[in-house]
Amino acid sequence: MLNIALVGLGFIGETHLQAYNSVKEARVHTVCTTQVTSENKVNNYKVVKEFDSVLADPEIDVVDICLPTFLHEQYIIRAARAKKHIICEKPLTLTEESVKRILQTVSDEGVRLFVGHVVRFWPEYQKLKHYIDEEVLSNVNWFTAKRLGQFPTWSNWFKEPEKSGGALFDLHIHDIDFAYYLFGNVESVYAIGQQSEEGAWSQMLTNIRFKNGVQAAIESSHEMPNGYPFTAEYRAQTSKQTLSYQMKAGSNIDDLQSASQSFDLFNDEVVKPIRVSKHDPFTLELQYFIDCINENAKNEVIPLSDVKYVIGLINSIKKSLETKEVVRL
Missing domain, CATH: 3.30.360.10 (Dihydrodipicolinate Reductase; domain 2)
Incomplete structure (x- = not known):
């Protein structure tokens, strides 16, 4: 069972939160957000405001980044350096140079990165x-x-x-x-x-x-x-x-x-x-990502080479x- 930290609770964050209810072999452990609009949405989860709390938690296996696009690179790199696997909503980033930095970091740190081209x-x-x-x-x-x-x-x-x-x-x-x-x-x-x-x-x-x-x-x-x-x-x-x-x-x-x-x-x-x-x-997308991590399987649906090409x-x-x-x- 993988523990997920959902980072960001805007439109796509709420969509992912709901989808995880149907994902097997994973559960949302922590929600990291500064904007909780309804307690009912997060009352079954640990809620933190600081991303550092997510990175320091040894129980967190995967960070699901549902933040504004301009924040993706810095949050991915911080998560990778904390040895967390990463799911990131599309677009991964805005420039080819940023893609190169991201892919180099996740490779160097030996973690998995999945990008949500749903x-x-x-x-x-x-x-x-x-x-x-x-x-x-x-x-x-x-x-x-x-x-x-x-x-x-x-x-x-x-x-x-x-x-x-x-x-x-x-x-x-x-x-x-x-x-x-x-x-x-x-x-x-x-x-x-x-x-x-x-x-x-x-x-x-x-x-x-x-x-x-x-x-x-x-x-x-x-x-x-x-x-x-x-x-x-x-x-x-x-x-x-x-x-x-x-x-x-x-x-x-x-x-x-x-x-x-x-x-x-x-x-x-x-x-x-x-x-x-x-x-x-x-749900299909997130289940596939989770299965890839649990089974150490190759991501054949959205390989990072495709993500790089499309940017x-x-x-x-x-x-x-x-x-x-x-x-x-």
Whole structure:
């Protein structure tokens, strides 16, 4: 049984806290936060305000970092030096230089690091990966994806691009990462977008050419008006087939249970509705990470080499946004 210290209790921290209730062979031992909004959320756990208390506790095996992005590097490095395994919410960090420092430290200290690219565990997205790997969808040549919502309301630090990276790193990275998971290395990117008053990239559309010939168009936005449902969708096409998924939930993805969804495989004139298990993706993700630690198993779903590549890819998209030019990788 692994003891978890959950660090940060914002939106994603609360999501992880709830997910751990269904994770086997692990339990939340300590919650480290300075902002407890409801005692009911944490009354079954040890609560501390200082991260040093977590690092000094020999009972803690794993630190789950659910803090603002600009804090990730320093907290990961401190946890690694305290010989704690680490789970970190995406994005890992904002720059390639920061990634190198993080990966070097966890390697030097001999601890495990897992990064929460949760879309790789989303059942409808897992189904697409399975269909491509098993050639149910053979020779996909066109892929589109969207992720649209309002600006996150749970914290003000999102407004500052040097702290959050804006929608580019917070939202766009989900589908960029998943497209890389599907199709591999990228040949070039070209992106258009708009910036917020603070200078953060708040909505964007990226065209990607993969080295295997697949072309993709991926759109993300934090600029949708109030009342517009949080929307996630994709379409993967071959010359004869299309797999299409659409989901519309509540504002800021806080109402997935009542989301409207469609998921269909179009094969010539035949339309086949696709059914998937309704397992919580965050639970699936955290269970996988815990299993990797307990079994000393290789992380084959989100290897750190993928995390490093995707941060580089996002920064190439950022360069394209800034220069208004095609960026070749």
